[in-house]
Amino acid sequence: MPKTITDLHVKKIAQMIRNWPVEHALDWNAVCLGAQGILGWDNPPTRQALDKKIAIKISYKSKKEHLKLEKQKLVDMPRPRSTLDAMKKITRLQAENDELKAELTKMAEMANRLIYNATIAGLTRERLMAPLPTIREPQARRARTHK
Known part of the structure; x- marks a missing residue:
């Protein structure tokens, strides 16, 4: 029986990505490992399988952009002298x-x-x-x- 990713799974995975902690790097490997727990599979899904789902793809790109902007804010922030x-x-x-x-x-x-x-x-x-x-x-x- 082939494994399928339902709409409910897609929503939960997209939510997981939106709630991704800033202190952890966001990459497809980490998302796949996180999705494995949501899906209840023995092996993590492939990046390609998750990337096919529009909501997951949009959440990933949006969160990546948000993390990039947050990192830039920290770089631009003036540092105290001591x-x-x-x-x-x-x-x-x-x-x-x-x-x-x-x-x-x-x-x-x-x-x-x-x-x-x-x-x-x-x-x-x-x-x-x-x-x-x-x-x-x-x-x-x-x-x-x-x-």
Whole structure:
């Protein structure tokens, strides 16, 4: 009985490729070995068998391009002059991150309070979540009033 790769297998293999960890090299051999577990086969499928499946091929090319761009970002990133400079930057960014988290928590509490009070006042959730009105440009208003 010939081994077939079903649509479900294709989706799972494509998902595996999309979730491929950045720290591991992505090549067809590794994909074939990963696909072997998904397919439940004794031997890994061939590169050609996987490459015939459009979703797998597109996922592979897309992930390869993404990994290439990520690697380029790391190369282009400015390096600190010393370990001390790097530690100072990390400390500063952690403090900034903590401040932003605290601010976000306060804003979430305020939003919850406003929603609660508005609900008590009789406003529905739909009314509260209605989009803001658009502001028309002054020229449009002038043109409309002169007609």
